[in-house]
Amino acid sequence: MATQRTVRSGGTPPTCPPVDTISTHKAQLIQSSLDSDNTVGISIHGWNIISVNSSINNETEMDDLSNLLYSAQQANKPGTNATDTNEEDTANTNTPPQPMKKFNPPEIVYGNAYVELHHIATNCTFKLTANDALLDWVLAHGNGSSQVGHQIKTLDAKLWSERRLNEKLEQQGSTNTAISMPITTTATIETRGEFDYDWTFSTPFAGRVSPSSTSTTNLSWISLPTSGIANHNHLLTDRTVPILYFHQVHLYEDDLHDNGDTSLVVKIRVMPTCWYVLMRLFLRVDHVLVRVRDTRFLHVFDDDKVGEFDSSKVRIYRDVCWREVAFDEMHKYGLPGSSSSSHDNSNHDLKVWRDEDRYQQFIPQIPMVDLPSHLSQFAHVDLSST
Numbered sequence: 001m002a003t004q005r006t007v008r009s010g011g012t013p014p015t016c017p018p019v020d021t022i023s024t025h026k027a028q029l030i031q032s033s034l035d036s037d038n039t040v041g042i043s044i045h046g047w048n049i050i051s052v053n054s055s056i057n058n059e060t061e062m063d064d065l066s067n068l069l070y071s072a073q074q075a076n077k078p079g080t081n082a083t084d085t086n087e088e089d090t091a092n093t094n095t096p097p098q099p100m101k102k103f104n105p106p107e108i109v110y111g112n113a114y115v116e117l118h119h120i121a122t123n124c125t126f127k128l129t130a131n132d133a134l135l136d137w138v139l140a141h142g143n144g145s146s147q148v149g150h151q152i153k154t155l156d157a158k159l160w161s162e163r164r165l166n167e168k169l170e171q172q173g174s175t176n177t178a179i180s181m182p183i184t185t186t187a188t189i190e191t192r193g194e195f196d197y198d199w200t201f202s203t204p205f206a207g208r209v210s211p212s213s214t215s216t217t218n219l220s221w222i223s224l225p226t227s228g229i230a231n232h233n234h235l236l237t238d239r240t241v242p243i244l245y246f247h248q249v250h251l252y253e254d255d256l257h258d259n260g261d262t263s264l265v266v267k268i269r270v271m272p273t274c275w276y277v278l279m280r281l282f283l284r285v286d287h288v289l290v291r292v293r294d295t296r297f298l299h300v301f302d303d304d305k306v307g308e309f310d311s312s313k314v315r316i317y318r319d320v321c322w323r324e325v326a327f328d329e330m331h332k333y334g335l336p337g338s339s340s341s342s343h344d345n346s347n348h349d350l351k352v353w354r355d356e357d358r359y360q361q362f363i364p365q366i367p368m369v370d371l372p373s374h375l376s377q378f379a380h381v382d383l384s385s386t
Helices: 019-024 059-075 087-091 130-143 155-171 230-237 327-333 346-353 356-365
Strands: 027-032 039-044 047-052 114-119 124-129 208-210 245-254 260-270 274-285 289-300 315-326 378-382
Touching (some): 019 027, 027 047, 114 245, 124 130, 230 289, 315 327
Antiparallel strands (some): 027 039, 114 124, 245 260, 315 378
16 A cells, blocks of 8 residues: 655656556655655655645745744844944944844745655655755855855846946946946946845755754765765666656745746656656846755665665765856857847847756756855765764
């Protein structure tokens, strides 16, 4: 009898082969307790793997999420409470204290969607959710721009900033009457009350593994000199092995006020030999920039010595790759793109980057960028360390 879980269903269901194929590989589908015909996961080699899409957060859920992010924002700013302001403001006695501005969540959040992989023998749980991703997005603002990336301006905002800067230089009697700034560079303009933050929701979230379902701590990712996933790449390209479970789970998305698109999506694939997860943040700011942050996870069942549990081999491998390119530099890498909103080919280029089926082929050509110091390109976590 299939295991049952109470979940909130919605979205595209997972793809699975016939039950006979599942049984042949000593696996078992997990059904929702709310709907016995609704498959929400698979149990295989001592792992219970669940993936669930959900409907969009309602108003109450969005309020709860906003409060959660605000609490994290407060906690991440030592010595600051809801009525505090930054040191510059408090140092100026002529400036009244200003309340802390809130980090608003994306317009569309699938707050009840998640991917969860639970290892029964160690009781460890690896889970990906929108809430965790957005919490890391908020916390990154307190740890320097290397985590959230440089501030991005839309094409209109870039032109506005250039005009503001030119006006200021003219007022100061500067001989420079025109300045042209790179699109992806933020102008240094002293404007009190201006709230600079990453409005593209480019989270540095790279997954967490907890030692138990009730634990508030997480296991540490250990850096590796080379990719553990690459060492097992043959398992992912072996077409003779069936895919027992595949699912795509959407966590959040936003159209950036009609200036582009950002989304965080998780894809999971389970085979008789391993499970594999890709979490991708994709960002497009029209005529400005394309950003892709891929985090891949892999566990190989053979490492468990199937049929004989070996606690020294229960590992999850992780690879992190961040890519980014400005529209005005795309031609250097053979990519379709132009930073000019009036360019004849501009609309055609944007259509490419708005269509996942079309831009997928170009992602490997996008140049890689440095990761923040706390995030290793290659790492693994040992579940047996609990």
